Amino acid sequence: MNYDRQYAEYKQSIDTYLANFVDEQKPRTLYEPARYILAAGGKRIRPLLVLLSCEAVGGGKEDAIHAGAALEILHNFTLVHDDIMDHAPSRRGRPTVHKKWDNNVAILAGDALLALAYRALLRTPSSRIREISKVFTEGVVEVCEGQAFDKEFEDDTNVGVADYLRMIQKKTGKMVAAATEIGGLIGNAQPEHLKALRRYGERTGRAFQVQDDLLDITADEEEFGKKIGSDLIEGKKTYLLLMALKNAKGRDRQKLARVFRNGGISKREVKEFRNIYEETGAIRSARQRIAEDIRGAQKDILRLPATEARGMLAWLTDMLLHRTY
Amino acid sequence: MNYDRQYAEYKQSIDTYLANFVDEQKPRTLYEPARYILAAGGKRIRPLLVLLSCEAVGGGKEDAIHAGAALEILHNFTLVHDDIMDHAPSRRGRPTVHKKWDNNVAILAGDALLALAYRALLRTPSSRIREISKVFTEGVVEVCEGQAFDKEFEDDTNVGVADYLRMIQKKTGKMVAAATEIGGLIGNAQPEHLKALRRYGERTGRAFQVQDDLLDITADEEEFGKKIGSDLIEGKKTYLLLMALKNAKGRDRQKLARVFRNGGISKREVKEFRNIYEETGAIRSARQRIAEDIRGAQKDILRLPATEARGMLAWLTDMLLHRTY
Numbered sequence: 001m002n003y004d005r006q007y008a009e010y011k012q013s014i015d016t017y018l019a020n021f022v023d024e025q026k027p028r029t030l031y032e033p034a035r036y037i038l039a040a041g042g043k044r045i046r047p048l049l050v051l052l053s054c055e056a057v058g059g060g061k062e063d064a065i066h067a068g069a070a071l072e073i074l075h076n077f078t079l080v081h082d083d084i085m086d087h088a089p090s091r092r093g094r095p096t097v098h099k100k101w102d103n104n105v106a107i108l109a110g111d112a113l114l115a116l117a118y119r120a121l122l123r124t125p126s127s128r129i130r131e132i133s134k135v136f137t138e139g140v141v142e143v144c145e146g147q148a149f150d151k152e153f154e155d156d157t158n159v160g161v162a163d164y165l166r167m168i169q170k171k172t173g174k175m176v177a178a179a180t181e182i183g184g185l186i187g188n189a190q191p192e193h194l195k196a197l198r199r200y201g202e203r204t205g206r207a208f209q210v211q212d213d214l215l216d217i218t219a220d221e222e223e224f225g226k227k228i229g230s231d232l233i234e235g236k237k238t239y240l241l242l243m244a245l246k247n248a249k250g251r252d253r254q255k256l257a258r259v260f261r262n263g264g265i266s267k268r269e270v271k272e273f274r275n276i277y278e279e280t281g282a283i284r285s286a287r288q289r290i291a292e293d294i295r296g297a298q299k300d301i302l303r304l305p306a307t308e309a310r311g312m313l314a315w316l317t318d319m320l321l322h323r324t325y
Numbered sequence: 326m327n328y329d330r331q332y333a334e335y336k337q338s339i340d341t342y343l344a345n346f347v348d349e350q351k352p353r354t355l356y357e358p359a360r361y362i363l364a365a366g367g368k369r370i371r372p373l374l375v376l377l378s379c380e381a382v383g384g385g386k387e388d389a390i391h392a393g394a395a396l397e398i399l400h401n402f403t404l405v406h407d408d409i410m411d412h413a414p415s416r417r418g419r420p421t422v423h424k425k426w427d428n429n430v431a432i433l434a435g436d437a438l439l440a441l442a443y444r445a446l447l448r449t450p451s452s453r454i455r456e457i458s459k460v461f462t463e464g465v466v467e468v469c470e471g472q473a474f475d476k477e478f479e480d481d482t483n484v485g486v487a488d489y490l491r492m493i494q495k496k497t498g499k500m501v502a503a504a505t506e507i508g509g510l511i512g513n514a515q516p517e518h519l520k521a522l523r524r525y526g527e528r529t530g531r532a533f534q535v536q537d538d539l540l541d542i543t544a545d546e547e548e549f550g551k552k553i554g555s556d557l558i559e560g561k562k563t564y565l566l567l568m569a570l571k572n573a574k575g576r577d578r579q580k581l582a583r584v585f586r587n588g589g590i591s592k593r594e595v596k597e598f599r600n601i602y603e604e605t606g607a608i609r610s611a612r613q614r615i616a617e618d619i620r621g622a623q624k625d626i627l628r629l630p631a632t633e634a635r636g637m638l639a640w641l642t643d644m645l646l647h648r649t650y
Contacts, residue, residue, distance in 0.1 A: 027473035081436060085429040104410040107432060108473055111406060115465035129455050134447050140440035148352035148433055209485050257356055 003315040007048070010061075014047045017069050021120060033097045034116065035108035037076045040092045046071040047210075048316065049179040050186075050265050053197050055309035056301070059187025062126055067132065067186060070121035071179050074136075077113035078143055080106050085151060114140070124186055132185050139178035146171025153237050157260050161242045168209040168239075169202070176205030193304055200300035200313070207293035208320050213238040214286045215323075235263035239289075244282035252276050294321045312321030328640040332373070335386075339372045342394045346445060358422045359441065362401045365417045370533075371396040373641065374504040375511075380634035381626070384512025388450055392457065392511060395446035396504050399461075402438035403468055405431050408602050410476060433473035439465070449511060457510050464503035478562050482585050486567045493534040493564075494527070501530030508599025517628055525625035525638070532618035533645050538563040539611045540648075542599050554595030560588040564614075569607035577601050619646045 018038045024031050047068030054064035082088075083096040084106050090096060098106035122129070122138055149167040153159045180201030184194045216231045217240060231238050237260075245256045255276065259265055265273060279285050297317050304310050343363045349356050372393030379389035401419075407413075408421040409431050415421060423431035446461055447454070474492040477568045505526030509519045541556045542565060556563050570581045581601065584590055590598060602608045622642050629635050 024470075025472055027477055028469060029477055030473035081432055085433060090508075101427075104476060106408055107409060108476070110436075111439070112466065112473075114436070114438040115462055115469060118443070118458070118462040119466065122462060123453060130447060133443070133454075133458060137440055137443040137447060141437065141444065144433055144437040144440060145349075145352055145355060148355035148437075151429060151433070152352055152354055304536055 003312050006312060007316075010048055011044050013065065014044045014051075014068060014072065015041075017065055018072060020075075020114065021069060029101065029105050030109060031111050032062060032198050033080075033101055033105055034112055036100070037080055037097055037109070037113070039124075040076075040094060042072075042075075042092065044072060045316075046075055046176065046179045048085065049176065049201065049204075049313075050183040052309045052313050052316070053180040053183025053201075054185075054187040056197070056304050056307055056313060057184050057187035057189035057193050057306075059183075064183055064186045066120050066123040067136075067182050068179075070117045070136065071175065071182070073113050073117040074140065074177070077110050077117065078147070080110040080113065082147060084110075085147070106323050126186050126188070128185050128188065132182050135178050135185065139160065139175045142170040142174040146174070159237055161239065161246060163243050164237060164239055165206070165279075168320060172209045173202050173205035176208065177201035180204075196303035198298045200297045200317075203297040203300065204294040204317050204320065207290045207297065207317075210239050210286050210290050210293075211320060211323065213240055213309060214283065214290070216240075217270075217277060218283070227267075229267070229273070232259060232270055233264050235259055235265070235269060239286055240277050240282045243281040243285050244277050247280040247282065248276065252280065290321060294318070328637055331637060332641075335373055335376060336369050338390065339369045339376075339393060339397065340366075342390055343397060346394060346398075347441065350449065353438050354430050355425065355434060358405075358426055358430055359438055361425070362422055362434070362438070363398065363399055365401075365419060367397075367400075367417065369397060370641075371400055371453050371501065371504045371530065374501065374529075374638075375508040377638050377641070378505040378508025378526075379512040379635045380508075381522070381629050381632055381638060382512035382514035382518050382631075383630075384508075386395060387443040389508055389511045390444050392461075392507050393504075395442045395461065396500065396507070398438050398442040398445060399465065400500070402435050403472070405438065407472060409435075410472070411568055427576065451511050451513070453510050455508050455511065460503050460506050460510065464500045465501040467495040471499070475547040475549040484562055484567065484601060486564065486571055489562060489564055489567050490531070494531060497534045498530035501533065501566075502526035505529075519623045521628035525605050525622045525642075528618040528622040529642050529645065532615045532622065532642075535564050535611050535615050535618075536648065538565055539608065539615070541565075542595075543608070552592075554592070554598070557584060557595055557598050558589050558592060560584055560590075565602050565607045568610050569602050572605040572607065573601065577605065615646060619643070 022031055022034050022038065049073055050060040050068035051064045055061055079091065083091060084098045086170055088096050089099050097109055121133060124132060126132060146167055146169070150171060153163070153167065177198050178201070179196040181194060184197040189197065213231065216238070217229055219228060227233070234242070240284050241259060243257065245253065248256050255273070294317055298314055301310055301313050328343065347356055347359050347363065374388045375393035375396055376386040380386055404416060405422050409417060409423045409428055413421050416466050421431070422434055446458060449457060451457060471492055471494070475496060478488070478492065502523050503526070505522040506519060509522040514522065541563070542554055544553060552558070557566070566581065566584060570578065573581055580598070619642055623639055626635055626638050
């Protein structure tokens with residue numbers, strides 16, 4: 001199977017669905033930013049997981065496309081609102097919605113995206129629409145909880161690795177698990193297959209997020225598309241920082257604590273901190289954790305029947321592990 | 326029937342449901358503001374309409390309480406986000422969420438409320454849950470559209486009465502119609518009863534909003550609970566202002582246009598503008614429009630079977646017409 005080509009085809013069908021989904025013109029200040037963010041691209045991982053999970057239990061991907069789009073629209077809602085809260089000036093190489101318009105427009109466009117996500121979801125032809133909507137809704141609640149924890153952590157010097165993992169589980173992991181579970185529900189999966197899909201999604205989501213933290217310090221700057229070490233420069237609490245702080249002693253420990261206190265470091269210090277991350281074993285720990293989650297995820301999907309879709313899920317998970325951007 | 330007492334009982338059951346609904350404690354910055362706004366009171370008109378509409382077509386109010394709460398939670402979501410956008414310092418005599426906490430907390434608490442509204446809605450025991458969720462979702466989309474139009478109108482000097490009526494139909498009317506329609510769906514209403522409930526809701530919602538505009542200038546300040554003329558002072562485009570502007574000539578017209586240009590008037594000018602509203606027939610026009618909608622709404626519900634719930638809907642609509650606060 002040429003998975004690269006298949007991925008490109010799936011992605012194209014998702015992009016097309018999203019491009020046609022919002023066709024209202026007025027009010028202009030609502031629908032222009034909504035279209036702007038949906039057209040900004042992205043890897044479309046969540047909808048892909050919905051489609052493949054549905055197919056992996058015998059469903060048709062044309063039934064899953066609505067929910068796939070719903071997950072992607074929801075993801076974009078979180079991006080618009082998070083970017084306001086983080087005062088982020090740009091995303092995917094373009095100004096963020098609140099920068100291009102203003103905060104009010106971004107608040108409202110985000111709200112509308114959340115409603116539009118439900119509109120897409122409710123087009124899913126399935127007798128299990130209540131279950132599907134509940135999984136989706138509980139995912140939204142947890143995304144909000146995760147973001148609230150993330151913001152609370154900014155002013156909290158007592159955050160540990162376990163707190164961080166719980167936070168990203170809510171902010172990112174849960175919605176990835178919701179994608180695979182919803183795909184399974186649309187395909188009318190049996191309980192044990194549903195469970196396998198959910199666990200696969202949870203592990204993949206967590207691995208993906210820790211990988212994001214890791215790439216911030218180890219990636220190739222050009223491929224990555226953003227500055228290396230930006231998490232450190234912004235003083236963000238990441239898996240690496242918290243793990244390094246847990247393991248560090250003496251001067252290294254004091255230096256790491258400074259990231260907490262000062263809310264970030266300067267660009268020229270990034271290399272020094274990368275060395276601390278290496279020496280304290282934080283990078284090794286992140287790599288191990290990702291590898292472990294990916295292995296677990298690959299095992300989970302072996303519980304599903306052997307299909308082409310399952311093969312592509314395995315390929316996708318493997319790709320996430322080896323990605324360099 | 327003692328409707329006052331019955332209203333108090335219904336309201337109590339809604340307040341209790343809402344007080345018990347959000348029982349999570351952490352993250353604190355998410356659930357404290359969510360509970361704070363839900364406990365702030367209010368008339369609970371929307372849930373009441375859901376319960377009564379359900380009963381009016383033969384359903385049980387215990388089946389409708391979840392959706393009733395969902396409508397009220399959704400309403401509170403709009404209040405939290407609208408207050409950020411309007412820089413409103415207080416609501417119902419207490420600081421607004423973004424004042425008591427900050428904008429970020431208010432954005433996120435609002436988002437969570439929207440998700441929690443769906444959580445409540447999806448507890449509704451009904452085989453028509455897909456239809457119910459669709460009506461709810463389309464209502465949310467229109468609320469966002471209405472708010473976007475409202476904000477766009479602030480900088481638009483070409484807004485007319487028809488634009489205004491379309492805006493409030495989206496911002497307020499549609500969700501009231503959604504309340505009555507959802508109540509009908511839960512009671513498994515036949516199509517003609519559903520239609521009657523929806524029309525009743527649309528008219529009642531619109532009458533309610535125009536009444537709000539009217540009370541801003543005609544109410545008793547103490548009963549009303551806010552300053553008389555605050556819409557004028559803030560330069561808000563209301564039914565009265567737009568209708569007066571449509572009818573006024575000469576100096577009156579110039580004065581009204583000043584409200585547009587300057588974004589408001591001073592407190593001591595309110596009385597003068599009230600006189601202009603009287604003389605241009607804007608107040609009479611608002612009264613007529615409200616009375617017409619209320620009459621239409623009363624006719625709509627005569628298409629429903631004669632029940633106690635129908636009697637109470639008629640009482641409620643009448644109360645809205647005669648309210649002084």
